[in-house]
Amino acid sequence: MLNVALMGYGVIGSGVAKVIEENKKLIASRLGEEIYLKYILEIKDMSSTPYADRVVTDLNIILNDPEVKVVVEVMGGIHPASDFTRSCLEAGKSVVTANKAVVADCGDELLALAREKGVRYLFEASVGGGIPIIRPLINDLASNEIEGICGILNGTTNYILTRMTNEGCTYEEVLKDAQKLGYAEANPAADVEGTDALRKIAILAALSYGKLIPMDMLKAKGITEVSLTDIAVAESFGCSVKLIGRAGKLDDGRIYATVSPEFVEDSCPMAHVNDVFNSILVRGNMLGDAMFYGKGAGKLPTAGAVVADVIDALETKYAAPARLFWEKADINDVLPADDVIGNVAKKFCHIFEDGEALKKAVEGKIDISFVSCSGDIHAVMCSEPVLEGSVKTYAVLS
């Protein structure tokens, strides 16, 4: 019996319990022993769950139990989740999390602490939900210089854009419906303003470049201003509008990360990533483009990724490889948020071959003062971000 503790019994936490229960036999066949959820740290009423007898409210019970080797943190928020994580690692327990806020805030310290203690800090589920991306990026792409990374990183906004595109409903209409259906929160700001996606692209950039850009040095442009006209213009170019997170490194060594709506050509697999699905594209200097696609959120996909990390932590008793590490970026490491568009364009743009034709076509349809050329960092896949200030601009793939 391999004993595990769970901190937090919300959507993901109850999913973790469900995956461990439903796939019990399968997991035992893979691990050689069953996983047993020994404690659940939770303050809310758990009497109606099958786990009432395992609830604890005092973290020390978990910390002081030598039988518990792995603790799952799915509490959400930075505090006290990060403090509890620190205590678990200090007590010599591996920690698995889906909490991107903690990873983005102090993942570097927690990784260093885990290494010092010879345990694991794993967070595959913190980016892209159930999509395998962190382990492949760290391991399978270890031989590659990461030239760029981009993706559809937020399921709520992709759901809204998909329905706007397919049904011709306005942003406001779809948002209201999505809230009713539980696909969007009552306060949807973190999703629709791009903050959630920004946090994820910042983590992916940290894994790729070894520097984590603090959130206050980043800017996102969400989907709140995407109109049906934008979608119609996109369609007239054979494109879909997608909210794309994007990160890269300039020749001078500075890194950047940004989130904004982009046009994605229909011939590109990413244009067909619809509803709550997410997709992440990584360009390696040897590999070229690789794309990872799947459910970027949701109780069971995310919980499945958490439990896979638990299996890994239980089975492979080695510290994280040295290359899995980042430090906090300082101001000199980062392209200022306001310069991202111009500089990214400078590095990656090649003039759109029929740029003039595009400019005319777009100007004829909407009120704009500038049309960007397209970029080629992910030329096979999608355009560069080209939203500048409040002026709406468009670019499509050449």
Next chain:
Amino acid sequence: MLNVALMGYGVIGSGVAKVIEENKKLIASRLGEEIYLKYILEIKDMSSTPYADRVVTDLNIILNDPEVKVVVEVMGGIHPASDFTRSCLEAGKSVVTANKAVVADCGDELLALAREKGVRYLFEASVGGGIPIIRPLINDLASNEIEGICGILNGTTNYILTRMTNEGCTYEEVLKDAQKLGYAEANPAADVEGTDALRKIAILAALSYGKLIPMDMLKAKGITEVSLTDIAVAESFGCSVKLIGRAGKLDDGRIYATVSPEFVEDSCPMAHVNDVFNSILVRGNMLGDAMFYGKGAGKLPTAGAVVADVIDALETKYAAPARLFWEKADINDVLPADDVIGNVAKKFCHIFEDGEALKKAVEGKIDISFVSCSGDIHAVMCSEPVLEGSVKTYAVLS
């Protein structure tokens, strides 16, 4: 200095040398030390390469050098590659390979031997070239029951089908051109008849279900009979023709693997996987569908995956997890090749809602005697294989 030996300096072998050389600094920053290619086992003339002074023709030199911890096997073919691999593992050296023939032939024994010796046997590059699939399948999906797996697993055939579709050229014309350009071999049988894809789907099935189906128990239908009419019919249904490898497990526990051309709907990301790109879709019982996309072949993408495995083998000194193992399937474990279509259909088919309409439409266009219903194992993504004997049949996603 971390010493590595290379067995075979063909396309992939020279790529491995190039990746190690070109990304030397990056790899050193990740590993803490540089990788040095100490020996190349090769019998051909190497005097024009920068490695002339490192060539050896006697495997014992590598086996007897305690400085060499990892050996890369990229010789191709089963013998003597598998024998040399066995010798290296017995000498306590980890082996990394891109050789799918060896993995499919005796990967089970080699994994067991590696475990016994406390070293690694890694083969990420053997399926999907540079696409991370084996490590994600083993690790990131460890908590999931694999309900099915399918994919575009051969770059040559996908290149041919893409050009037939885009340019309206016949199979014979494109094949001739592909041979000139080096995308297809002089004897293209392994690619165009589906054997290469079949070997890959058999390996993926082994990883998913713990049983490797021997090649002589499997059948593939390649692309040699795909005509421009087929492609036109597909287009009339909003589909593309793709060569799809597919594996799964029936309720009675028997497993199957097959390769055949299928119709894939344009709304599905896999329909837009073109040219030499590959794509693999895995359905987990918790995750749902995840898709992996990238360059499934080619010197540098494949070599990059090999070198990533080398980094892993050099850095993480633990034996493979127990769950990375399979045994050879016996006849009772496997759905007979001739029954695959009917039984897969029985398990997964639901009658195509407008099956009659489809039948009429198709019958109006081509000479067929049977139209299959569609399946839903990957209903979001693509159809079931429905080619039966010499009679051409079609199915599209409902």
